[in-house]
Amino acid sequence: MTPAAQTRTPAVSLQNARLAFGERTLWRDLQLDVAPGEFVAVLGPNGSGKTSLLKVLLGQLNLSDGTAQVAGRSARAGNSDVGYIPQQKSLDAGVPLRGRDLVGLGVDGHQWGIGLRNRARRRRIVDEVLDEVGAQHFADAPLGTLSGGEQQRLRVAQSLVGDPKVLLCDEPLLSLDLANQQLVSGLIERRRRTYDTAVLFVTHEINPILPMVDRVVYIVDGKFRIGHPREVMTSQVLSELYQTDVDVLHVRGRLIVVGTGDAVDALGSTGDHHPGEDH
Template sequence: MTQGVTLSETADPIGIAGPAAVRLEGATLSFGERTLWDDLDLEVAPGEFIAVLGPNGSGKTSLMRILLGQLGLSSGTAAIAGSPARLGNPAIGYIPQQKTIDAGVQLRGVDLVGLGVDGHRWGLGWRGRAERKRKVAAAIADVGAERFAGAALETMSGGEQQRLRVAQALVGDPKVLLCDEPLLSLDLANQRLVAELIDRRRRTHDTAVLFVTHEINPILPLVDRVLYLFDGKFRIGSPDEVMTSEVLSELYRTQVDVLRVRGRLVVVGTGDTMDALGAAGAQHCAPNEVRA
């Protein structure tokens, strides 16, 4: 990747033979006079794991919505597996944030996974009760949730619920997994478990992963490339290329230091910059102070 160019001009360096799992060409997203990102080119290969980072308001979730067909680009194109992004695309599995289940909601884990078959959420579904049952059971087995899938969601831990949301996303055998902060509110053990389930799927089925997160460290060993969005600009590359003092200082127009401590990234800075850099797992430190 070329350093020193204008960030918004940084091109995606990967070349893919045949249809990319995800392809954005000249993608621009604006709301009124505010541009979240401009002229974004991105090709995601089958089986590739992309982490999408950036502060709140940088357009990470909006990118998910565009690929899901819920939001249109201001200009440019977005395609999934060679076809324009659209609502109800069966090539996509979607994993949302872990959410609180309201007390009294009569929905079992197996019912949640079944919604991915019936098309109530993402996908068009299949005919036949026997086929439906087989696919649901296989997806639940893939995430190791057989023991608790028959229980009501409100009785489950956050980690158990999120494993079933992964199963729901996988039940349609998607080519692309869109993950919108799926580790949020989970403890470290469940963060690791959910991340490993997603990583195993992409390795065994060549499923591409776009993973929005506010903390790269739980998935750092899994990531092939990072897409970092900030203030209308972007940078694409490997974690070693993007998560550097030079790149983040250029993005934020102030000094930012990136350290590696016991295999984890620690981003160090002061003041308002750290509020934005929370998306990178930043440490808010006094000048010249470093905390791991």
Template sequence: MAKESDASVQPSVREPVIRLRDAELRFGDRVLWHDLDLDVSPGEFVAVLGPNGTGKTSLLKVLLGQNTLSTGSAEVSGRRVHSGNSAIGYIPQQRGIDPHTPMRGRDLVRMGIDGHRWGTGLFSRGRKKKVDELLASVGAQDYADAPAGTLSGGELQRLRVAQALANDPSVLLCDEPLLSLDMHHQKVVAALLHEQRVRRGTSVVFVTHEINPILPYVDRILYIVGGHFLIGTPSEVMTTESLSRLYGSPVEVVRVGGRLVVVGGEEECVNHHVHSDEFDPERGAI
């Protein structure tokens, strides 16, 4: 049974890539989450779920060194979190690129290697070989030289995965990278991330509203609601009993056509297959 708020993590013979202890994040009087203890092992795939505004993206920002914990500690690869950490690869939400931009697909990937010093050593043989290897690893060779603004959402996300892997990070932080992709490309990108983490031993922390495309690959789930959370395997967390206790109101988890559907009462829908258009304070005022 998954534990609430004081959930213990599973022991690992390897040192965790991510370690949070007694972590609390608040903005003013609002506590997003507290007493969070979490270890993420090398190669582990952790999904972060919950309604809008509960602190999912804010958790990624803590690990990126962009948000500071109110209390507690956070480490990545044995070091206190800090901005510009090369041990972290970051994959943002799918978003378009101006169709008139002169940037090619390979230029987007190369920014993962030398984006901080654009214009230095762009044509070095070593960098070109590295970019070609990254493009091949995500199956993007065919459109590597196409204008980035003409590529589909799925093609762009492949390139962003390659970009995030450019410095061989020990952890990938993914902020709803499947958003706005059709079901086919959701599955393709999810499988690609799984393939890369198996091949490289890279840990994945994956914020999402849609659990089904990644469900076959998820080891554990961190589910955050109203300052409380559950940590456990999908079979422990994604149950009617567990989520009803977490939400403090009746929630039903059912399987429909092999997909998980999570629904609440009339006043609150927690269906993870419908993306809310409401204002999300994680990407707005907070």
């Protein structure tokens, strides 16, 4: 994040934000301004409200209190200022779409009929983002024949077709091997540094993206901490959030969290993680 970025309109702004489902409040009094080009990791156990935070910014959920803005305007559905990268989910071999068809859906999603009115422009936009993520050589292959890493690279391309000011990433490295984790996270990092695109990155495992992260938002049971990883990812802070003893170890540039229950699973440091619906 450059000094100039800090003086511009926030890419994302949440003020006095509260989100509740019935009697259960996921988080309250959330104050967060994300500057252009800033990389923010959103951490916490299942059910803490990480994905719901992204859904608010996508215009899919309304806050219970407070305001949510993207690029200076209220969060809304179909906002071309927002790119979204979901989890990697393998597609069935029978899916008839090609790679470039998946990417093209990102063009059509923001403006009805753009593909019909100007097909040449649509193809140019798709080709440009395919080039950006290095996916031209498999863009015409059926999606079901592509590897998980190749499919996820296409989802990154799809998120970029609107030239977004903000990238919202929901566990985009899940189920990818180490090489493809590095490839996909590298594409996201290159985008934000080249175009000053802000990134909100929901994850259970911070280590693959740790060198990129400017700040962390860590949410547990309605409580949260925001700050640089070295300020938030400490034994004291996580023990306070989880209300139990948690140790954070620094081993060869990686963070290892040792605790109990969700305190262990929150960073994927031990055991198997079985993702569920995250409200």
